[in-house]
Amino acid sequence: MKKIRTWLDDRLGLEALSRFGMNKEVPQHGHTIWYYTGSSILLFLGIQIVTGVMLALYFNPTIKDANASVGRIMTEIPLGWIIRSIHSWSATFMIGLVLIHLLSIAFTKAYRPPREATWMTGVLLLCVSLAFGFTGYLLPWDDLSLAATKVGTDIPKAIPVVGTWVTSLLRGGEDVTGDTISRFFIVHVCVLPLAIFAVLGIHLFLVQRHGMSLPLEAERRKETLQSLPFWPNFMLREAGVWLVLLGALLTTAIFLAPSLGPAANLMSPAPPGIKPEWYFLFMFQTLKLFPSRILGINGELVAVAVMAAGFFLVLILPFLDNRPAERKGRIITGVVYATFAYTIAMTIWSLL
Amino acid sequence: MRLQHSLFTRRVFLNSLLGGSLTAFAAIFIGPLVKFVFPPYKEPDEVKLAAADYSGLPANEVKGFAWGNKPGLIKRAADGSLVAFVAVCSHLDCNVTYLPAERKFYCACHKGWYDENGTNIAGPPPSPLRRLAVSLDGESLVVKKQG
Numbered sequence: 080m081k082k083i084r085t086w087l088d089d090r091l092g093l094e095a096l097s098r099f100g101m102n103k104e105v106p107q108h109g110h111t112i113w114y115y116t117g118s119s120i121l122l123f124l125g126i127q128i129v130t131g132v133m134l135a136l137y138f139n140p141t142i143k144d145a146n147a148s149v150g151r152i153m154t155e156i157p158l159g160w161i162i163r164s165i166h167s168w169s170a171t172f173m174i175g176l177v178l179i180h181l182l183s184i185a186f187t188k189a190y191r192p193p194r195e196a197t198w199m200t201g202v203l204l205l206c207v208s209l210a211f212g213f214t215g216y217l218l219p220w221d222d223l224s225l226a227a228t229k230v231g232t233d234i235p236k237a238i239p240v241v242g243t244w245v246t247s248l249l250r251g252g253e254d255v256t257g258d259t260i261s262r263f264f265i266v267h268v269c270v271l272p273l274a275i276f277a278v279l280g281i282h283l284f285l286v287q288r289h290g291m292s293l294p295l296e297a298e299r300r301k302e303t304l305q306s307l308p309f310w311p312n313f314m315l316r317e318a319g320v321w322l323v324l325l326g327a328l329l330t331t332a333i334f335l336a337p338s339l340g341p342a343a344n345l346m347s348p349a350p351p352g353i354k355p356e357w358y359f360l361f362m363f364q365t366l367k368l369f370p371s372r373i374l375g376i377n378g379e380l381v382a383v384a385v386m387a388a389g390f391f392l393v394l395i396l397p398f399l400d401n402r403p404a405e406r407k408g409r410i411i412t413g414v415v416y417a418t419f420a421y422t423i424a425m426t427i428w429s430l431l
Numbered sequence: 432m433r434l435q436h437s438l439f440t441r442r443v444f445l446n447s448l449l450g451g452s453l454t455a456f457a458a459i460f461i462g463p464l465v466k467f468v469f470p471p472y473k474e475p476d477e478v479k480l481a482a483a484d485y486s487g488l489p490a491n492e493v494k495g496f497a498w499g500n501k502p503g504l505i506k507r508a509a510d511g512s513l514v515a516f517v518a519v520c521s522h523l524d525c526n527v528t529y530l531p532a533e534r535k536f537y538c539a540c541h542k543g544w545y546d547e548n549g550t551n552i553a554g555p556p557p558s559p560l561r562r563l564a565v566s567l568d569g570e571s572l573v574v575k576k577q578g
Contacts, residue, residue, distance in 0.1 A: 226525055226526075226539075226540055229523070229524045229525055229526075229540075230523040230524065230525060230540055230541075232524075233523040233524035234523065236524075247469060248468060248469070251468070251469075251470055252469075252470050252472045252500070253472055253474070253500070254472075254499075254500035254501060256500050258470055345500060345501075345502070346495055346497060346502040346526070347502070347526065348502075348518070348525075348526045348527060348528030348539065349520075349525040349526050349527075349528075349538065349539045349540050350539060351539040352539070353525075353539060353540050366523070366541065366555070367541045367542070367555065369555065370555070372557065377557060378555065378557065379522070379523070379555075379557070
């Protein structure tokens with residue numbers, strides 16, 4: 080055994096990595112709980128990969144068979160219904176945790192130098208996660224997913240000059256058709272996984288390179304905080320958190336399996352009460368509220384511009400919040416709270 | 432090494448030459464790849480339908496047809512003539528439906544309303560429904576782009 084280890088280490092040089100893992104320390108303080116969100120996201124990402132591969136064994140990404148093949152997974156394939164339910168719920172858990180992770184970092188201002196790039200790759204990971212959700216939503220190809228995709232892919236049309244081009248790039252033509260299913264499928268199972276691995280690789284590398292961030296106050300007072308060895312102490316606690324999350328996931332997946340409507344028909348009217356996935360609801364509600372014309376400009380264009388500006392501000396937040404301990408920092412915290420409140424309020428409103 | 436009046440060293444020059452050439456070479460392939468991802472599609476100039484299917488349509492009722500990949504609706508107007516609409520909301524592309532009782536077109540996605548002539552009257556739609564020209568040619572009903 081020892082011989083094999085030395086042989087491998089001589090070739091791969093893994094000793095340095097395992098030494099890094101053994102010596103890694105996790106600071107203990109009032110905000111330590113937020114550290115768990117990162118690894119929990121990885122748990123759900125892992126579940127998505129495993130269940131996603133399983134679903135792809137039976138899914139047919141064509142206009143004729145997409146809906147029927149999901150139906151077959153749910154009714155004929157052994158345990159198919161629970162695999163689909165876990166895939167659907169794990170997506171929700173993962174995006175929920177990504178949002179909590181992001182908010183915890185915004186509120187503790189953990190994006191302070193030198194962690195700006197870590198924040199920015201994190202925002203990109205949020206985008207990739209949302210793109211996963213958006214492309215995956217179409218694949219069961221029922222009335223709801225068709226209408227949601229028509230709306231979602233029509234939004235870029237409001238962008239001047241390139242808008243129509245972007246929409247037909249997303250749809251594979253002027254309208255949502257069978258070509259859109261193939262496109263969304265390959266993006267969902269190939270392009271986005273490659274993207275998430277690339278960005279996640281950089282993100283995790285940066286997290287290890289800079290170490291865990293300390294709370295702003297502790298850093299200012301130059302306090303020395305107690306810390307816990309990552310292996311095995313912190314890992315044990317993480318395993319506990321994972322177990323609880325896994326239990327919650329399985330419980331929801333068993334009791335609240337997602338439905339499957341009849342196959343979408345390109346010619347039938349949008350069903351009443353269409354709603355996108357919950358994480359797009361605040362945008363959905365915002366779009367509903369915007370009048371068709373604002374000061375002579377297309378209302379949709381204004382809505383898209385506002386959302387794009389909002390996204391850009393989130394991306395460059397570490398640079399805007401360059402004096403976190405002063406008044407400016409407190410104002411920015413207030414704005415983050417207000418944005419959070421707006422998102423929650425809009426989401427609740429859209430559900431009423 | 433740098434020549435006397437040169438702005439950069441020979442190394443920088445060579446690096447940029449090689450790097451630039453490789454980038455330009457890679458860029459050649461962007462065009463064809465971009466071309467490939469847009470399938471050809473042309474909206475139909477006209478659609479021919481069997482007139483008999485629509486002759487019995489009562490006033491204030493609609494019947495669907497396919498306008499390329501989009502749904503179309505043929506409606507019997509109050510004066511007895513047939514009018515055709517592309518049944519796609521001008522807001523965000525959802526398929527609309529006609530509610531005969533209310534004499535309105537309705538889009539369920541964001542609660543958009545159009546009157547019986549397809550004019551946007553409430554909710555987010557920024558413009559009327561697209562109208563198509565309907566004419567009778569022997570046994571067939573010809574639906575054409577307007578104008």
